[in-house]
Amino acid sequence: MFATSVASPALPEALWPVPASTLRWDSQEHLFHEGDPVSAIFTIESGAVVIYRTARDGCRQIHGIRFQGELVGIGYNVTYGVSAVAVRPTSARAVSRATLDRLLDNDPTLARQMMRALTSELRRTSNLLMVIGSRTAIGRVAACLIDFSNRAADSDDTFVLPLSRGEMGDLLGLTIETVSRAMTRLKVLGIIALRRTDTVTIRKRATLLALAEEDGDGAARGRLCACSEARCTRYPPNEMTTTENRRPPVH
Known part of the structure; x- marks a missing residue:
């Protein structure tokens, strides 16, 4: 995965x-x-x-x-x-x-x-x-969260993020803004909870795992959903997409 x-x-x-x-x-x-x-x-x-x-x-x-x-x-x-x-x-x-x-x-x-x-x-x-080549932006973030949860010392649904949003972007090929939007979207949907900015609780593991494993033709355009705008039933169109995908150079 x-x-x-x-x-x-x-x-x-x-x-x-x-x-x-x-x-x-x-x-x-x-x-x-x-x-x-x-x-x-x-x-x-x-x-x-x-x-x-x-x-x-x-x-x-x-x-x-x-x-x-x-x-x-x-x-x-x-x-x-x-x-x-x-x-x-x-x-x-x-x-x-x-x-x-x-x-x-x-x-x-x-x-x-x-x-x-x-x-x-x-x-x-x-x-x-x-993951970077075939997952949507939200799929990359979901995969990252599943991975961190699986490898946490206590293997719990609540864990401390070892990376900042910017570092997650460096790992996943995303901008810090895209990572932040994806995290917020997962929170709004009730898939995760954020006790603090660095503490995550997975509330709907099956849903998060499905996002992490879903390929999509929108991945290259950095969509937060693998569906096209015209047929997306998962997220409202105005909250579904982002125009940025790759994280710009950080010096």
């Missing part, structure tokens, strides 16, 4: 070198930057980490977010191909790249586990491209 709904499997406890290092970062502190030498991979113990790339003109594209039990820093060669920044206070267990390479040479079980983790990364990327 949504790209980040495919969780990277953490390394089994027994396969971590002993002792494994536990590191901590404050909110907005980087684990590593794109282009840094690959020094370690990390399994998140608490918090959340955003994965992103920066274009030559300084624009940022968020590739995903990692939560408790998921891996950060896999799939890269000599240098990291992305940046990783904590979006809330975060702790993670770290194993050095040199140590991991030695373990992989001698432990086929660990090698298979890493292969599964890399496969999950590929599925994550493929699914994100599908």
Whole structure:
């Protein structure tokens, strides 16, 4: 469904070198930057980490977010191909790249586990491209909310958004205005409730899931509905569409 709904499997406890290092970062502190030498991979113990790339003109594209039990820093060669920044206070267990390479040479079980983790990364990327390319604006936001709910530590219908509206736009290929309108529309329809701007309660999960999984020919035009204006029965025409789809460059 949504790209980040495919969780990277953490390394089994027994396969971590002993002792494994536990590191901590404050909110907005980087684990590593794109282009840094690959020094370690990390399994998140608490918090959340955003994965992103920066274009030559300084624009940022968020590739995903990692939560408790998921891996950060896999799939890269000599240098990291992305940046990783904590979006809330975060702790993670770290194993050095040199140590991991030695373990992989001698432990086929660990090698298979890493292969599964890399496969999950590929599925994550493929699914994100599908969401951005074929979902309506409201469908993208719905998919994002379902994903965050499924991966929350308590797997509850009430959860704290790990991303701001602007960051959700960076992830979903939408403007901040479009994300805000979609969130408001979901609230007005009673599909979600917003206790605060960063706290979401899913009230109609089946409806939200249906929106998240619905393809539509209006997606490329950024509609809040997959129906055409002439035959839409879900939303009033004057509230159904938006002319903006792609988020403009953010420097």
